[in-house]
Amino acid sequence: MTDRTGPAQGPPPGPGPASGSPAPGPGGGAPGAPPGCPSHAGAVPLSGTAFQQSPSELYRSMRREHGAVAPILLDGGIPAWLVLGYAEVTYVTGHDDLFARDSRRWNQWSQIPADWPLMPFVGYQPSVLFAEGAEHQRRAGVITEALEGVDQFELGHWSRRIADHLIDLFAGSGRAELMSSYAHALPMRAAVQMCGMPAGTADAEDLVHDLRISLDAHEGDDPVSAYVRVQERIQRLVKDKRSAPGPDVTSRMLGHPAQLTDEEVVQDLITVIAAAQQPTANWICNTLRLLLTDERFALSVSGGRLSVGQALNEVLWLETPTQNFIGRWAVRDTQLAGRQIRAGDCVVLGLAAANTDPQIWPEGRIGAENSAHLSFSSGEHRCPYPAPLLADVIARTAVETLLERLPDVVLGVEPEALTWRPSVWMRGLTSLPVRFTPVVR
Numbered sequence: 001m002t003d004r005t006g007p008a009q010g011p012p013p014g015p016g017p018a019s020g021s022p023a024p025g026p027g028g029g030a031p032g033a034p035p036g037c038p039s040h041a042g043a044v045p046l047s048g049t050a051f052q053q054s055p056s057e058l059y060r061s062m063r064r065e066h067g068a069v070a071p072i073l074l075d076g077g078i079p080a081w082l083v084l085g086y087a088e089v090t091y092v093t094g095h096d097d098l099f100a101r102d103s104r105r106w107n108q109w110s111q112i113p114a115d116w117p118l119m120p121f122v123g124y125q126p127s128v129l130f131a132e133g134a135e136h137q138r139r140a141g142v143i144t145e146a147l148e149g150v151d152q153f154e155l156g157h158w159s160r161r162i163a164d165h166l167i168d169l170f171a172g173s174g175r176a177e178l179m180s181s182y183a184h185a186l187p188m189r190a191a192v193q194m195c196g197m198p199a200g201t202a203d204a205e206d207l208v209h210d211l212r213i214s215l216d217a218h219e220g221d222d223p224v225s226a227y228v229r230v231q232e233r234i235q236r237l238v239k240d241k242r243s244a245p246g247p248d249v250t251s252r253m254l255g256h257p258a259q260l261t262d263e264e265v266v267q268d269l270i271t272v273i274a275a276a277q278q279p280t281a282n283w284i285c286n287t288l289r290l291l292l293t294d295e296r297f298a299l300s301v302s303g304g305r306l307s308v309g310q311a312l313n314e315v316l317w318l319e320t321p322t323q324n325f326i327g328r329w330a331v332r333d334t335q336l337a338g339r340q341i342r343a344g345d346c347v348v349l350g351l352a353a354a355n356t357d358p359q360i361w362p363e364g365r366i367g368a369e370n371s372a373h374l375s376f377s378s379g380e381h382r383c384p385y386p387a388p389l390l391a392d393v394i395a396r397t398a399v400e401t402l403l404e405r406l407p408d409v410v411l412g413v414e415p416e417a418l419t420w421r422p423s424v425w426m427r428g429l430t431s432l433p434v435r436f437t438p439v440v441r
């Protein structure tokens with residue numbers, strides 16, 4: 001499997017090749033701080049095995065050493081800031097006039113090589129992700145209303161059918177690797193179905209195949225050509241829905257009074273499908289891991305004391321799928337938690353660190369009873385309002401269906417043998433092997 005450390009963060013700006021422009025941004029911005037700059041003294045490289053296996057330890061020590069906002073070095077020693085505090089992440093995401101989303105504002109573009117590993121996530125694209133102000137409201141408004149039209153019962157029904165089909169493929173064997181054959185396979189199909197391509201059809205399966213390659217390439221895959229095919233298929237979908245609209249997200253986006261162009265709808269549909277994929281897949285997998293390894297959930301899970309809902313929520317607090325999100329760019333010189341932030345500086349949202357900020361958990365115990373975590377971010381660019389509910393329907397159905405169909409499922413390895421993917425952006429396992437009594441339907 002190709003190690004795509006880094007790029008696999010929350011909602012990618014669309015899978016595939018970098019289309020970033022190193023052009024100077026709309027806000028200009030002062031030339032960047034050289035890596036030796038005093039403001040980045042003691043900067044922590046945001047990479048390495050410490051992040052992989054035990055990021056919370058590292059966030060704790062960064063907080064102790066640097067406070068709520070730490071100087072960091074991204075791949076290749078590029079300076080940026082990691083916001084670790086709950087109040088500070090809320091402040092940054094709530095002030096898009098100060099911390100904006102258009103990456104062309106970055107003061108480091110002259111240092112960034114075209115093949116920089118994070119380029120797929122910072123390279124500007126004319127999608128909702130990098131839009132600002134009124135343009136963002138227009139694009140995000142269309143997505144929000146189109147997603148609001150998804151019937152949650154129907155989505156639950158589709159998700160159940162997809163889950164059953166995926167389980168049927170391995171149920172007879174008594175063992176499975178749930179990351180690839182279940183957790184990753186399910187949300188993509190559910191998202192494609194929401195957009196108007198019925199799951200299981202040849203077209204939908206081809207799209208799912210190419211999306212998988214472009215978002216998470218394995219050895220021998222060609223993510224660039226796969227992404228070109230994704231674009232072509234979505235363009236065809238948009239054309240078809242223009243002439244024959246249906247009860248789906250694509251048709252609602254096309255019919256919205258904001259009158260997005262076909263090109264805009266294509267860009268934003270790819271964003272929606274890609275954004276639904278990795279975070280929801282990791283949410284499913286991290287929840288299954290918790291259920292299968294934590295005795296509070298007392299497996300066999302069917303007789304467990306705590307519910308699937310509690311496990312899903314606990315994961316959002318403690319093992320959130322999008323642990324760090326890049327990012328925001330300072331519009332002008334400003335201060336944050338006593339740090340001097342300069343115009344054009346890159347600010348990374350430390351969502352996992354913020355969720356476990358001792359300021360909000362002064363007694364040290366993380367309660368996880370409510371949903372005030374920042375796993376879906378906050379403010380103007382947060383995960384658009386209906387999306388977390390839809391992700392919850394998909395994730396809950398995935399977990400409950402698996403436990404119902406394979407009631408004696410247990411881990412296929414010792415818990416200590418499970419390893420996390422080497423990404424500082426997404427929190428997810430490399431694999432989740434399980435065993436169960438074979439079932440034939």
Ligand code: HEM
Binds near residue numbers: 273375
């Ligand atoms: C049905 C599933 C989902 C859909 C359709 C979806 C869609 C989106 C979209 C379109 C955006 C871009 C918003 C914008 O820039 O205005 C976004 C942002 C985001 N989403 Fe989701 N998402 C889904 C699931 C999830 C899950 C499960 C998580 C994590 C638990 C998540 C976390 C985020 C985060 C952290 C952002 C970035 C917000 C920011 O920039 O502040 N999403 N999502």
